[in-house]
Amino acid sequence: MARGTSEVSEPMFFVLTALLGGPLHGHAISKSIQDLSGGRVRPSVGTLYGILERLHERGVIVVDREETVNGRNRRYFRITDDGQALVEAEARRMQQAASLVLRPTTGGAHATALA
Numbered sequence: 001m002a003r004g005t006s007e008v009s010e011p012m013f014f015v016l017t018a019l020l021g022g023p024l025h026g027h028a029i030s031k032s033i034q035d036l037s038g039g040r041v042r043p044s045v046g047t048l049y050g051i052l053e054r055l056h057e058r059g060v061i062v063v064d065r066e067e068t069v070n071g072r073n074r075r076y077f078r079i080t081d082d083g084q085a086l087v088e089a090e091a092r093r094m095q096q097a098a099s100l101v102l103r104p105t106t107g108g109a110h111a112t113a114l115a
Contacts, residue, residue, distance in 0.1 A: 008090045011043050015051055016060065016087035019079040023064035026052070026075065052077060060086050 008016075011033070018024060018032035030048055033041050043051065055061045060083030064076040079087070 008086065009051075011041055011047065011051055012055060013087065013090055014041050015048070015055060016079055016083055016090075019061060019077060020084065020087065023076040023078040025077075029077065055083070059083075 014033040014036055015029060017036055018029050021032075024032065026045070026048060029052075030043065030045075033043065033048075052061065056063070056077075059080060061077045061079055064078035066073060066075050068074070
């Protein structure tokens with residue numbers, strides 16, 4: 001995996017998650033992020049393209065193809081195997097962290113610490 005791939009911001013996580021379904025262009029990625037996050041994450045165009053650039057530099061996404069639609073260039077991005085491994089690892093990390101808070105307690109040290 002590319003160097004420095006252990007840090008994943010929430011918007012990065014949603015970009016990678018959006019691309020799990022196949023290549024998308026910027027506007028479609030933005031819409032998918034909003035849908036996946038229930039409207040909570042809404043990156044501006046500048047923020048989104050900055051994230052795409054950083055993910056590309058890390059080797060976790062690549063440009064799949066480019067096309068021109070109505071005179072405008074449209075670039076499609078695709079997640080790489082490293083990107084898929086990264087988003088899956090991040091999902092497992094988040095699940096483990098959430099389980100510390102959401103699991104039922106049966107007493108003991110964990111219940112005492114939360115009391």
